[in-house]
Amino acid sequence: MNNTKYIFVTGGVTSSLGKGIIGASLAKLLQARGYSVTIQKLDPYINIDPGTLNPYEHGECFVTNDGAETDLDLGHYERFLNIPTSQANNVTTGRIYQSVINKERKGEFLGKTVQVIPHITDEIKHRIQILGNTGDYDIVITEIGGTVGDIESLPYIEAVRQLEWELGEHNTIVIHLTLVPYLAAAGELKTKPTQHSVKMLMQSGVSPDILVCRSEHLISDDIKRKLALFCNVKKQDVIQSIDAETIYDVPNLMFDEGLDKVVLEKLKLATDKQPKLIKWNEFLQKFKNPKSTVEIALIGKYVELHDSYKSITEAFIHAGAANEIKVIIRWIHSEELTAKNISKKLAGVNGILVAPGFGDRGTEGKIEAVQFARENNIPFFGICLGMQMAVIEFARNVLGLQKADSTEMDKDCPIPVINLMEEQKEVTKKGGTMRLGAWDCQLTKDSKVFEAYQKELISERHRHRYEYNNVYKNQLEQAGMKTAGINPKTGLVEVVEIDSHPWFVGVQYHPEYKSTVLNPHPLFVSFIKAALKQSKG
Numbered sequence: 146m147n148n149t150k151y152i153f154v155t156g157g158v159t160s161s162l163g164k165g166i167i168g169a170s171l172a173k174l175l176q177a178r179g180y181s182v183t184i185q186k187l188d189p190y191i192n193i194d195p196g197t198l199n200p201y202e203h204g205e206c207f208v209t210n211d212g213a214e215t216d217l218d219l220g221h222y223e224r225f226l227n228i229p230t231s232q233a234n235n236v237t238t239g240r241i242y243q244s245v246i247n248k249e250r251k252g253e254f255l256g257k258t259v260q261v262i263p264h265i266t267d268e269i270k271h272r273i274q275i276l277g278n279t280g281d282y283d284i285v286i287t288e289i290g291g292t293v294g295d296i297e298s299l300p301y302i303e304a305v306r307q308l309e310w311e312l313g314e315h316n317t318i319v320i321h322l323t324l325v326p327y328l329a330a331a332g333e334l335k336t337k338p339t340q341h342s343v344k345m346l347m348q349s350g351v352s353p354d355i356l357v358c359r360s361e362h363l364i365s366d367d368i369k370r371k372l373a374l375f376c377n378v379k380k381q382d383v384i385q386s387i388d389a390e391t392i393y394d395v396p397n398l399m400f401d402e403g404l405d406k407v408v409l410e411k412l413k414l415a416t417d418k419q420p421k422l423i424k425w426n427e428f429l430q431k432f433k434n435p436k437s438t439v440e441i442a443l444i445g446k447y448v449e450l451h452d453s454y455k456s457i458t459e460a461f462i463h464a465g466a467a468n469e470i471k472v473i474i475r476w477i478h479s480e481e482l483t484a485k486n487i488s489k490k491l492a493g494v495n496g497i498l499v500a501p502g503f504g505d506r507g508t509e510g511k512i513e514a515v516q517f518a519r520e521n522n523i524p525f526f527g528i529c530l531g532m533q534m535a536v537i538e539f540a541r542n543v544l545g546l547q548k549a550d551s552t553e554m555d556k557d558c559p560i561p562v563i564n565l566m567e568e569q570k571e572v573t574k575k576g577g578t579m580r581l582g583a584w585d586c587q588l589t590k591d592s593k594v595f596e597a598y599q600k601e602l603i604s605e606r607h608r609h610r611y612e613y614n615n616v617y618k619n620q621l622e623q624a625g626m627k628t629a630g631i632n633p634k635t636g637l638v639e640v641v642e643i644d645s646h647p648w649f650v651g652v653q654y655h656p657e658y659k660s661t662v663l664n665p666h667p668l669f670v671s672f673i674k675a676a677l678k679q680s681k682g
């Protein structure tokens with residue numbers, strides 16, 4: 146038995162209130178006070194993981210070192226806390242049911258009727274406690290996805306109720322995040338939606354210990370008193386969360402409101418050490434006072450939903466701040482790019498990033514963007530599919546292999562410069578079957594990537610099925626597309642560069658997943674530096 150404390154974060158009134166950011170900010174404050182903290186997200190949908198979800202549905206799929214395809218909130222957790230997460234940090238209803246059903250088939254419940262209570266709730270409680278039971282954490286924060294009142298989140302709320310009872314007072318607390326809307330016509334903040342959502346939570350046997358109230362306006366003492374009275378909490382336990390200029394302001398805002406202090410008091414943990422946020426605040430200082438600006442074109446096919454590229458846009462924020470540069474993103478839909486309009490669409494950009502993606506929609510536009518960057522000496526960064534497009538473009542336009550393609554786009558392509566690995570050819574199931582998670586990569590010393598990382602052996606996260614085809618390696622290299630990084634075990638090419646270009650780097654992996662506030666990713670930092678140089682002519 147260890148002394149891990151559990152904090153549950155539930156949401157009320159509406160979705161998209163930012164439970165992930167509130168959870169990550171609280172975790173940051175507790176970490177900055179010297180506690181060891183991790184965060185977990187429980188997602189009530191039936192998919193086993195978000196890997197099979199279209200980005201339009203759920204935004205980016207975040208990949209952990211251990212190869213879990215997870216919710217994008219895990220990206221926030223890592224960016225805030227600067228510590229890696231794993232499969233244990235994201236559990237869906239699909240995964241819960243899958244393990245219960247597997248146990249049932251094995252005969253583990255022999256003779257029993259398998260039911261939501263106790264079997265599903267037991268599995269949920271087990272998943273919540275896996276992280277705490279490692280003994281590595283003083284505090285585990287568990288964010289319950291969805292909104293209180295949703296049918297699908299009921300078993301989770303019930304599991305929270307049971308755990309509160311089992312673990313006892315001062316070992317668990319519930320933070321309920323709600324919206325206090327402003328009615329312009331009445332000129333008033335309204336508390337009723339919060340009252341109703343708390344009532345709903347209480348009907349399931351769970352009373353919130355702390356209310357965090359999202360609002361566009363300051364919440365007066367009177368309103369706080371009213372919320373406290375009707376929601377059964379103390380006035381100091383009503384915390385306002387005003388819209389912030391950046392998500393990275395939220396830890397400081399929550400500190401000013403005393404969120405971490407009331408949390409620690411309720412958990413009977415010491416509050417004497419003040420949070421140390423020196424490096425965090427240095428980052429904010431630089432982020433808010435840039436000395437110059439660069440504009441980067443982000444070419445992707447999901448650009449209507451910026452959340453599809455969350456880790457990339459955040460990596461630009463970290464790298465921009467590290468360079469004291471404001472990074473403006475010009476969002477460009479790859480389907481709209483043609484040879485005719487490209488010079489207009491990309492006019493004036495200081496760097497071009499071709500984003501990851503799947504399937505052939507928009508790939509020809511991505512290839513146009515690579516060519517434009519290569520021929521006009523504009524810093525180019527290709528990530529995963531973006532790197533594959535760079536290889537195809539080079540094969541077509543420099544080697545003259547007009548029919549070069551990826552077998553993902555054309556399965557009978559005569560010149561498959563990008564193709565499926567042998568072991569992938571047998572794979573028929575879509576879920577969790579890509580090359581996933583952290584893989585080593587050996588960098589060539591004389592390269593842009595080595596210059597950026599300052600080391601030869603790196604480890605980066607992957608999420609793809611197709612690979613650079615080594616059959617064409619000699620030809621590509623001889624024509625000037627250098628191999629700058631290789632997987633030492635498999636010989637697969639992970640990085641390509643063009644020496645005659647000021648900054649042209651394509652990586653098969655996803656560097657964006659590892660960029661954090663305190664550790665901006667070296668490749669993004671280097672790309673932004675190159676973009677600044679380009680902007681100065």
Ligand code: GLN
Nearest residue numbers: 501502529530609610611
């Ligand atoms: N669709 C490509 C592959 O599967 C690239 C994937 C990606 O960009 N994440 O290899």
